[in-house]
Amino acid sequence: MSVIEPPAAVDLRPGRIVVLLVDDQPIIGEAVRRAVAGATDIEYHYCAHAGEAVAAAEALHPTVIMQDLVMPGIDGMSLVPLYRDSPVLRDVPIVVLSSKEDAAVKSQAFAIGAADYLVKLPDPIELIARIRHHSRAYLNQVERDAAYRALSENQQKLMEMNEALRRLSEVDGLTGLNNRRYLDSFLDHEWPRAARERSDFSALMIDVDYFKFYNDTYGHLAGDEVLKAVAGVVRTCARRPADVAARYGGEEFALILPATDMEGAHTVAEQICAEVRALDIPNERAANGRVTVSVGGATTMPAPGTSYKPLLELADAALYEAKRSGKDRAVQRRPE
Numbered sequence: 571m572s573v574i575e576p577p578a579a580v581d582l583r584p585g586r587i588v589v590l591l592v593d594d595q596p597i598i599g600e601a602v603r604r605a606v607a608g609a610t611d612i613e614y615h616y617c618a619h620a621g622e623a624v625a626a627a628e629a630l631h632p633t634v635i636m637q638d639l640v641m642p643g644i645d646g647m648s649l650v651p652l653y654r655d656s657p658v659l660r661d662v663p664i665v666v667l668s669s670k671e672d673a674a675v676k677s678q679a680f681a682i683g684a685a686d687y688l689v690k691l692p693d694p695i696e697l698i699a700r701i702r703h704h705s706r707a708y709l710n711q712v713e714r715d716a717a718y719r720a721l722s723e724n725q726q727k728l729m730e731m732n733e734a735l736r737r738l739s740e741v742d743g744l745t746g747l748n749n750r751r752y753l754d755s756f757l758d759h760e761w762p763r764a765a766r767e768r769s770d771f772s773a774l775m776i777d778v779d780y781f782k783f784y785n786d787t788y789g790h791l792a793g794d795e796v797l798k799a800v801a802g803v804v805r806t807c808a809r810r811p812a813d814v815a816a817r818y819g820g821e822e823f824a825l826i827l828p829a830t831d832m833e834g835a836h837t838v839a840e841q842i843c844a845e846v847r848a849l850d851i852p853n854e855r856a857a858n859g860r861v862t863v864s865v866g867g868a869t870t871m872p873a874p875g876t877s878y879k880p881l882l883e884l885a886d887a888a889l890y891e892a893k894r895s896g897k898d899r900a901v902q903r904r905p906e
């Protein structure tokens with residue numbers, strides 16, 4: 571192979587024009603070299619062997635390839651698709667050089683993806699103009715592609731950040747459970763759906779017993795740890811995919827159980843009480859000396875056009891009853 575100058579590292583600076591001439595006749599190689607010698611913006615390389623042309627072009631990454639059509643071993647026409655198959659060279663413009671003006675050859679050259687067709691050799695002014703034209707079009711395309719890629723990446727990052735922000739705005743920072751804002755929007759969607767499906771819908775309100783005493787005795791940070799532990803229990807008791815656990819505020823949690831009847835809701839409520847007891851966190855004020863919770867539950871079949879708020883109020887009333895009747899228990903209610 572006789573690539574006259576050593577291949578430069580891939581460099582697609584705007585304005586950098588790199589020509590690779592592939593032609594078995596050194597005399598043509600020399601004539602083109604002389605023709606472009608005065609154009610200081612053009613870097614010229616020459617390859618005399620068709621079999622080495624693709625590898626030479628991949629190493630060089632030219633902005634335009636000038637390809638002879640008739641060469642020993644392989645004809646220039648069959649080289650064009652080989653350049654197109656290379657990811658590095660796929661879009662590099664190829665100017666085919668023919669020894670004569672031939673409509674059929676010209677048409678074939680354009681059909682397989684050549685950017686231009688020249689009869690050897692045009693005068694230096696035309697040759698340089700064509701080299702510059704094709705190289706600049708290619709460089710502009712490379713620049714546009716890079717800008718488009720950067721834009722797409724930024725848009726993707728922005729979407730991910732927006733999604734992360736949206737999720738953050740719906741999560742309680744202390745416990746990692748959904749917050750009340752999320753719960754409200756969930757109920758806004760789920761309540762009308764349950765009304766359409768005519769299925770039972772249950773809500774549990776869970777409140778830590780003697781929590782003010784706990785905070786005052788063991789400190790606010792220890793209180794926070796209790797809230798996290800209770801949140802963990804509520805989360806694991808939300809077993810079905812449609813169940814939603816949330817921190818409702820302060821030391822109160824909510825567990826929404828769509829498509830769940832009163833008996834099912836009561837089972838879950840009892841389970842929460844038992845699992846919080848099993849945490850075995852000391853609270854000397856409580857009757858059994860451990861942190862406990864009271865749970866108020868309510869179940870109804872939502873009617874179309876109604877609000878979910880009365881169900882939560884009923885669950886709150888049941889919670890109040892659980893507190894009043896001794897705490898560490900679950901009370902269920904159904905509307906009259």
Ligand SMILES: Nc1nc2c(ncn2[C@@H]2O[C@H](COP(=O)(O)OP(=O)(O)OP(=O)(O)O)[C@@H](O)[C@H]2O)c(=O)[nH]1
Nearest residue numbers: 777778779780781782783785790793794820821893
């Ligand atoms: N550590 C901690 N405490 C909180 C948080 N949010 C609310 N609290 C406390 O929870 C306590 C709730 O007290 P009360 O509403 O009187 O309830 P209680 O002492 O648990 O009484 P009963 O519910 O009747 O057993 C208050 O002392 C609040 O300051 C929190 O994020 N962290």
